[in-house]
Amino acid sequence: MTKAAVFGNGSWGTAFAMVLADAGCEVSLWGRRAELAKEINATRVNPDYLPGVELPAAITATADPAEAAHDADFTVLVVPSQTLRGNLAAWAPMLAPDTVLVSLMKGVELGTAKRMSEVITEVADVPAERVAVLTGPNLAKEIAARQPAAAVVACVDETVAQRIQTACMTPYFRPYTNTDVVGCELGGAVKNVIGLAVGIANGMGLGDNSKATLITRGLAETTRLGLAMGADPLTFSGLAGLGDLVATCSSPLSRNNTFGTNLGRGMTLQETIAATKQTAEGVKSCESVLDLGRRHGVDMPITETVVSIVHDGKPPIVALKELMSRSAKAERR
Numbered sequence: 001m002t003k004a005a006v007f008g009n010g011s012w013g014t015a016f017a018m019v020l021a022d023a024g025c026e027v028s029l030w031g032r033r034a035e036l037a038k039e040i041n042a043t044r045v046n047p048d049y050l051p052g053v054e055l056p057a058a059i060t061a062t063a064d065p066a067e068a069a070h071d072a073d074f075t076v077l078v079v080p081s082q083t084l085r086g087n088l089a090a091w092a093p094m095l096a097p098d099t100v101l102v103s104l105m106k107g108v109e110l111g112t113a114k115r116m117s118e119v120i121t122e123v124a125d126v127p128a129e130r131v132a133v134l135t136g137p138n139l140a141k142e143i144a145a146r147q148p149a150a151a152v153v154a155c156v157d158e159t160v161a162q163r164i165q166t167a168c169m170t171p172y173f174r175p176y177t178n179t180d181v182v183g184c185e186l187g188g189a190v191k192n193v194i195g196l197a198v199g200i201a202n203g204m205g206l207g208d209n210s211k212a213t214l215i216t217r218g219l220a221e222t223t224r225l226g227l228a229m230g231a232d233p234l235t236f237s238g239l240a241g242l243g244d245l246v247a248t249c250s251s252p253l254s255r256n257n258t259f260g261t262n263l264g265r266g267m268t269l270q271e272t273i274a275a276t277k278q279t280a281e282g283v284k285s286c287e288s289v290l291d292l293g294r295r296h297g298v299d300m301p302i303t304e305t306v307v308s309i310v311h312d313g314k315p316p317i318v319a320l321k322e323l324m325s326r327s328a329k330a331e332r333r
């Protein structure tokens with residue numbers, strides 16, 4: 001039987017552990033708090049992140065990283081992106097030899113502007129062939145309700161992506177493979193920033209033309225960045241690009257979208273942070289995505305606008321006026 005370790009028992013870690021269990025894996029689910037692990041094992045429910053959802057018997061929760069990592073064919077990493085480096089440094093000595101490390105995270109590291117797979121290869125000292133990324137339109141609550149969805153598993157070694165595809169394929173979860181790791185990761189990280197922008201527009205009372213414009217021009221700036229970084233532009237019209245962007249920008253379940261909506265309605269950053277119980281990656285990653293754009297000489301006006309609202313306190317109405325009064329451009333350049 002395939003054994004999977006999932007490091008991170010938040011909403012996506014728990015929902016994905018269900019997917020793996022439904023696909024026939026034996027799963028250990030690691031989280032920081034021993035009392036929560038105990039409660040999950042006793043009640044088969046993660047009350048903090050997926051209340052009301054019964055977890056399959058093949059999932060065992062633990063707060064002991066060595067126990068979680070033991071003998072795992074796949075080690076899934078699903079903690080907030082900015083905490084990965086520190087966490088993985090502690091876990092690395094415990095990882096099973098030859099385990100494949102699978103990132104479910106959608107962020108870019110602040111300061112280094114590194115993608116999560118880059119942080120993983122560096123910190124765990126493993127070759128890129130042993131690191132995969134799983135991404136796509138996968139709102140945790142909908143997956144936990146076993147609603148049909150597709151995803152992408154990306155790895156530079158396609159056979160590794162295929163192994164993970166097999167390990168997590170269920171009647172309701174349909175993973176495709178891809179070898180464009182850079183494009184898949186950028187799609188996931190930048191869509192959170194665009195999700196914030198669309199949420200802000202929503203909160204300001206703007207309509208569907210405005211939101212469709214942000215989504216489309218957001219995809220344009222994601223693709224520009226991807227091209228500069230060697231990604232395949234077709235990735236961005238797939239599940240990791242357009243697919244995830246549509247899910248995030250249209251759903252009130254998206255934490256990034258909701259965060260933006262609260263800001264657009266006039267809440268302060270501190271009030272919005274206080275109202276957000278879970279991880280909204282775009283809040284921090286908008287700065288690292290902008291950093292990445294600058295390092296590659298790529299103009300990212302929507303990302304820049306989001307940073308100015310979220311981190312510089314620019315009123316959304318002022319930021320919107322500035323965005324709309326940029327010089328005239330050709331659509332494709």
Ligand SMILES: NC(=O)C1=CN([C@@H]2O[C@H](COP(=O)(O)OP(=O)(O)OC[C@H]3O[C@@H](n4cnc5c(N)ncnc54)[C@H](O)[C@@H]3O)[C@@H](O)[C@H]2O)C=CC1
Binds near residue numbers: 032081
């Ligand atoms: N929730 C969703 O629908 C999806 C989330 N993702 C991505 O998955 C990643 C994790 O997100 P969620 O599970 O949704 O977040 P969450 O906020 O629901 O859970 C975060 C988990 O990380 C833990 N955590 C927080 N700080 C930590 C630290 N310093 N060290 C160790 N553990 C820590 C929390 O206790 C919790 O278990 C993010 O990168 C997100 O973008 C990707 C696809 C879908």
Ligand SMILES: O=C(CO)COP(=O)(O)O
Binds near residue numbers: 279
């Ligand atoms: O990545 C997601 C859906 O694919 C979840 O989006 P949020 O992190 O904005 O909730």
